[in-house]
Amino acid sequence: MHAVARCLLGAVVIAAVVTTVGRSDERRPRARDLGIEPGVFPPGALNAITDVRGVRVGHATVVEGDTVRTGVTAILPHAGNLFQDKVAGAVFVGNAFGKLAGSTQVGELGTIETPIVLTNTLSVGTAVEAVVAYTLAQPGNEKVGSVNAVVGETNDGGLNDIRGFHVTREHVLAAIRGASEGPVAEGAVGAGTGTRCYGWKGGIGTSSRVLPQRYGGYTLGVLVQTNFGGVLTIAGAPVGKELGRYAFSPSPTPPGGGDNLDGSCMIVVATDAPADARDLRRVAARALFGLARTGSSYGNGSGDFAIAFSTSPEVRQRFGETAPRPHAILPPDGVSPLFQAALEATEEAVYNSLFQATTVTSRGTTADAIPIDKVREVLRKYNVIK
Numbered sequence: 134m135h136a137v138a139r140c141l142l143g144a145v146v147i148a149a150v151v152t153t154v155g156r157s158d159e160r161r162p163r164a165r166d167l168g169i170e171p172g173v174f175p176p177g178a179l180n181a182i183t184d185v186r187g188v189r190v191g192h193a194t195v196v197e198g199d200t201v202r203t204g205v206t207a208i209l210p211h212a213g214n215l216f217q218d219k220v221a222g223a224v225f226v227g228n229a230f231g232k233l234a235g236s237t238q239v240g241e242l243g244t245i246e247t248p249i250v251l252t253n254t255l256s257v258g259t260a261v262e263a264v265v266a267y268t269l270a271q272p273g274n275e276k277v278g279s280v281n282a283v284v285g286e287t288n289d290g291g292l293n294d295i296r297g298f299h300v301t302r303e304h305v306l307a308a309i310r311g312a313s314e315g316p317v318a319e320g321a322v323g324a325g326t327g328t329r330c331y332g333w334k335g336g337i338g339t340s341s342r343v344l345p346q347r348y349g350g351y352t353l354g355v356l357v358q359t360n361f362g363g364v365l366t367i368a369g370a371p372v373g374k375e376l377g378r379y380a381f382s383p384s385p386t387p388p389g390g391g392d393n394l395d396g397s398c399m400i401v402v403a404t405d406a407p408a409d410a411r412d413l414r415r416v417a418a419r420a421l422f423g424l425a426r427t428g429s430s431y432g433n434g435s436g437d438f439a440i441a442f443s444t445s446p447e448v449r450q451r452f453g454e455t456a457p458r459p460h461a462i463l464p465p466d467g468v469s470p471l472f473q474a475a476l477e478a479t480e481e482a483v484y485n486s487l488f489q490a491t492t493v494t495s496r497g498t499t500a501d502a503i504p505i506d507k508v509r510e511v512l513r514k515y516n517v518i519k
């Protein structure tokens with residue numbers, strides 16, 4: 134399916150879930166439509182995190198008047214009861230200027246037991262409450278008295294009236310309940326509605342990699358919520374510098390110029406490889422390292438976090454299970470291909486978040502969509518594309 138069709142399909146799903154949806158019909162490419170193909174491993178059929186079988190993604194996009202541009206993105210590792218059938222998971226922190234609820238228990242126990250929800254900084258509490266309510270309501274959880282909701286954020290306060298608390302429990306539940314397999318809408322949608330990246334409009338981006346059979350044939354997918362800065366580099370080409378929007382620019386031109394470092398990035402990594410929490414943390418670290426390929430400065434105020442999980446039944450934990458059981462785990466020497474896949478997919482997901490994003494104006498500020506024609510010129514100049 135063509136990138137445009139994927140995007141429109143995602144938008145239809147969103148509109149059916151939440152009434153406060155705002156999305157441009159402007160057609161924009163993904164990285165591969167421009168000839169940008171990071172790395173050595175091929176993508177999956179959708180080139181999305183949902184290429185990992187069973188993973189589902191849902192968005193709730195909230196656009197109201199001239200001041201509200203925000204939303205929610207939910208990632209479900211599988212379609213079952215996550216609390217009863219927990220997935221192996223881990224968190225890696227690049228810079229901890231951010232709020233990743235639930236991360237300490239994930240680090241302690243090595244499991245994820247709820248949907249992973251992304252939203253804006255001041256809506257983390259609302260999202261935690263909604264995720265807990267969703268989990269308690271699941272059949273089989275009638276006696277559950279403790280839930281570790283995993284909720285991450287980036288600050289969309291530049292384009293969004295963040296102090297207005299416009300994300301509600303209903304928005305979070307809509308994103309979770311509307312999550313589906315298949316194409317994933319990208320750009321200014323869900324938790325990426327009000328974000329900015331490298332001086333342009335950022336948002337949600339996704340990509341995947343499929344390992345050759347000699348490396349296990351596993352699939353790894355990445356989803357990003359981009360809201361950070363630095364000096365944008367695409368496939369080695371200094372795009373940000375060539376276009377005059379980059380951190381520490383000698384002649385800053387608002388809103389894209391200036392130091393433009395802070396804002397954060399959330400990265401979610403999924404794989405079907407039977408990796409345990411120890412190695413998933415190492416995979417998550419490579420995803421954070423992958424931001425460097427795109428030019429991230431990891432600024433003081435940028436909360437940079439990666440969450441990784443495995444969908445493999447081999448490494449799941451059943452609630453209440455106490456007896457030992459045999460299971461297969463990928464040994465450390467077999468993890469290196471996943472490291473490479475995480476680097477590549479993260480890099481491409483960031484590009485997709487930029488290319489798919491459309492211009493957004495709110496609160497008297499405009500976040501421009503990155504100019505595709507000018508990007509093409511720079512990429513040709515540096516022999517990235519023909």
